[in-house]
Amino acid sequence: MSLMFTCDDKATLVAYLYDELDAQARLRVDEHLRQCAACAADVGALAGVRIELTQWAAPNVELGVTVVRAGAPPPSATVLRPVPWWNTVPVWAQAVAAILVLAVSAAIANVQVKSGPEGFVVSTGWMTSTAGSVAPAVVPAPAGDAQWRPALIALEQKLRDGIRANKETGTVRAASRSEVDNATMARVRVLLEASETKQNRELAFRMTQLMGDINVQRRADLLRVEQAIGHTGVEVAKQRQQLNYVIRASTVPHE
């Protein structure tokens, strides 16, 4: 920017008008405006235009734009179903339980897998082996029971602890869900109120528009009536003239 402000520097004048000049440049413009009546009048008029522009208000509308995922299910927070008990047990505990059941079943059924010249042979039950081809049972049943029992008791205890812990967590979860419920209900209420307000506003707007249309229609009808009355008046005047003429003609004595 030059040191002196000149009258044709409209860019600086606009920056002055919108107060986007640094302090020094503003001082220079101020000084110029004190001496130049034309620029001072220009700035004053444009500032006045800015004031008038504030009168132009855009309608206060609510678009109600909401982004919703296509095919998204309704929020699940509104419908709460009881959680099945097996969902409260951790996966690891379920896996351990499954293995335990399988192992106990195998022990009870006395499953034996043997590999021999006939290939793999799977046998169950407590039958005695027939020939010497099959070796006696590797682990006698009573000895097996003795080994499994402490492990079984420990696992059972672990499972019970796990289930108890999950029940407590489930209680907390239910409480938080009720909070979610309350929040959802509050939001629904807010949405309903907003919808009602919007409908009222729309109704008021439509009523205003309707009144405007009725007014235009009324003026048009009045114009038509006036035109019709004027037309009828001319016809009546013509008929009256003709009648007068006939009367005059009929009363003039024949010579």
Added chain:
Amino acid sequence: MAGDAESFNQLVLRWERPIYALAYRVIGRDEDARDVAQETFLRAFRALPGFKGQAKFSSWLYRIALNLCRDWIRRKKRTPVVQMPEDMDVIEMAADRGPVESIEDLVARNEMSRIVAEGMKLLPDEQRTAIVLKEYHGLTFQEIADLQGCPLSTVKTRLYQGLSVLRKHLESQGMTSFASGRAS
């Protein structure tokens, strides 16, 4: 993704009125401004993953909205203008008119607003947009220059010329009371 939609809806709530007002003042029609605003948010949501925050979110939205307004104005200019026959009765036309909204019905609630709206319609699109962004959205010259893709000096020229045209229009309507004012 659901979280994205939820967050974005909060942004919509914050910006829907400014974006609608921008579109309304630039293109001057309520219904079309609504469409432009809705389309703006739709496009913004689709492009959200590409928004890296290098610009202000508002500037980004304004840019999308202004591009849509520009498209609308181009389409409108291509639409053939129907001339009114000389023997057509304007009052009858007005009386037969359905509940189609016009700019006057919607915005110009009073005489002053109507006159200002008329004056804005006289301006070229670039001048009107610059004035709208400056006066009603408070953008800086630089922000307007970025949005309009023009030099800073061009923005100032557009503002000066636009305000001068409005000044003449207001004076022609008998509104000369402001001529003696001074800038603050």
